[in-house]
Amino acid sequence: MHSKAILVAASLLLAAFCLAGCATYRGMASADLTAFITGVPGVDPNSKLEFLPFNHSWTNRAFSLKKYASVYVAPVTTRYIKPGSWVNSMSAHITSEKGYRAEVDELAGYFREQVAGSIRAYDKNRFQVVEAPGHGTLCLELALTEVVFSRPAAYAGSMASPVPGTSSAVDASLGSSVAFELRLRDAGSGEVVFTAADRRTPPAKVLDLNKFSFTSSAREICQEWAGLFAQFLNMDKQETLRARKFKVKPW
Numbered sequence: 001m002h003s004k005a006i007l008v009a010a011s012l013l014l015a016a017f018c019l020a021g022c023a024t025y026r027g028m029a030s031a032d033l034t035a036f037i038t039g040v041p042g043v044d045p046n047s048k049l050e051f052l053p054f055n056h057s058w059t060n061r062a063f064s065l066k067k068y069a070s071v072y073v074a075p076v077t078t079r080y081i082k083p084g085s086w087v088n089s090m091s092a093h094i095t096s097e098k099g100y101r102a103e104v105d106e107l108a109g110y111f112r113e114q115v116a117g118s119i120r121a122y123d124k125n126r127f128q129v130v131e132a133p134g135h136g137t138l139c140l141e142l143a144l145t146e147v148v149f150s151r152p153a154a155y156a157g158s159m160a161s162p163v164p165g166t167s168s169a170v171d172a173s174l175g176s177s178v179a180f181e182l183r184l185r186d187a188g189s190g191e192v193v194f195t196a197a198d199r200r201t202p203p204a205k206v207l208d209l210n211k212f213s214f215t216s217s218a219r220e221i222c223q224e225w226a227g228l229f230a231q232f233l234n235m236d237k238q239e240t241l242r243a244r245k246f247k248v249k250p251w
Helices: 002-028 085-089 097-121 152-159 166-174 216-233
Strands: 056-059 070-073 128-130 137-148 177-186 192-200
Touching (some): 070 097, 085 097, 097 137, 137 216, 192 216
Antiparallel strands (some): 137 177
């Protein structure tokens, strides 16, 4: 019995690290760009501006934020999420494609609210957030291209794992990952002047209470991006934007 218990424990630990490795790759690797960006004439899919913390970022050389005084945040589209993606979020809360799509659409609405709110609340913000695009307006267009929700029951089980070191390894495999694509469009000419894309997992924590709610981690990622977008629109030329890597607080 003793040798059997050791074998089971070793198998659990190996599986945990394999899952954690896959989750880490998912969180760090660039998501494949969709037609939301690749369909824009002149965009270099491999471009990455050094001062921005996104997997992809590109700008038209003539683009200047100072040309604009207002920004319109368009509804966030989810049409570029691949069919069947719901299985990566399957849990007691998400049991079908229909249920998954409903949660993704709700997240998209939340994302839009966070972006508009972050811009309005930003210290020394110089952009007026408008309800419709017009002359001198920058259109901020967003797409969610990947959404993986947390699995609360599995996360709770991992915290009680009898195998030393397993709970933290399994933890990494159970959290959310979200990918977005962004276009900034001149409302007057209709020209896309800037694009960005990123895939992210939530900032690391000692204990992530958000994983006990299947949507909280995904919302946290959207909050982080919304803050970065507000900073970007109001940034100085010499400024570098950085994303958070680690949080001590468990929320």
